[in-house]
Amino acid sequence: MKDDQTTAEAFAKSWTHLPTGSIYTFEQFEDWFAPITQKDIEGKSVLELGCGNGSLLVHLTKWNPSQITGVDLGPSTEAALKNMRQTGYRNYSIIRADLTEFSGSTFDVVYSIGVLHHLKHPTKGFESLIANAKPGGRFHCWVYAREGNDIIIRIVDPIRRITSRLPWILTKYLIAAPLAALYFVYAKSLQKMRAIKSLHQAPLFEYSLWIAQRPFSFFHHVAFDQLVAPRTAYIDKPTVQSWLTHPGVAPESSYIVFRNGNSWKFGGRVR
Helix, strand or coil, X not given: CHHHHHHHHHHHHHHCCCCCCCCCCHHHHHHXXXXXXXXXXXXXXXXXXXXXXXXXXXXXXXXXXXXXXXXXXXXXXXXXXXXXXXXXXXXXXXXXXXXXXXXXXCEEEEEEECCHHHCCCHHHHHHXXXXXXXXXXXXXXXXXXXXXXXXXXXXXXXXXXXXXXXXXXXXXXXXXXXXXXXXXXXXXXXXXXXXXXXXXXXXXXXXXXXXXXXXXXHHHHHHHHHHHCCCCCCECHHHHHHHCCCCCECCCCCEEEEECXXXXXXXXXXX
């Protein structure tokens, strides 16, 4: 899809200008995957839809899956290949393809972290997870929530409409960097004063405590990632619930977790 191709290429400008290896810590990886743990992955075939530079796949290798496949529409697949080569893990494939149309052999576990909300048709992305999982297999997603992100929608989105059209290097260093610095000070201040109960109502309080544990370089990466994206949707809980009524989802297998006060983790099993 032309619109998703534009988005994938924009994100590649973010993901291919990073140091080698994963941008995330192993603790972050575990947090995004929970309630899925190593016992759910070990010895299983796993597919990531929207793998970027392979930052999650790098950590996934430590859980000893039998086989890994990563799919992404952008040229960040080249960085993913480079990062996977350095892990020593051998049984993997990195494929450049549209995740909404991808159809490989079915997998034991299919996941998509931070991708569906950037698609022109997020529902098609979700349906691809179901289509690529084996009967009885697991699927798992993480998306930005509509709930808890009012300040991002009101302030960041209008800026994004401009910065997503600018040369990436200008966006990264002249716009994302100073905005990240301001948010860095805000998050670190909330972290120091988190015992003050009245501050618990501050915008992005839970998320700020989470990201305050990270270095400034991670703040900068997140800010650039936000501002380079041509499209971002914020998914509300009713939408997530409607996806989980898909006829391919096994009854009573699904779960929804509100993460850090501004995002949804959800998943289940396929019939």
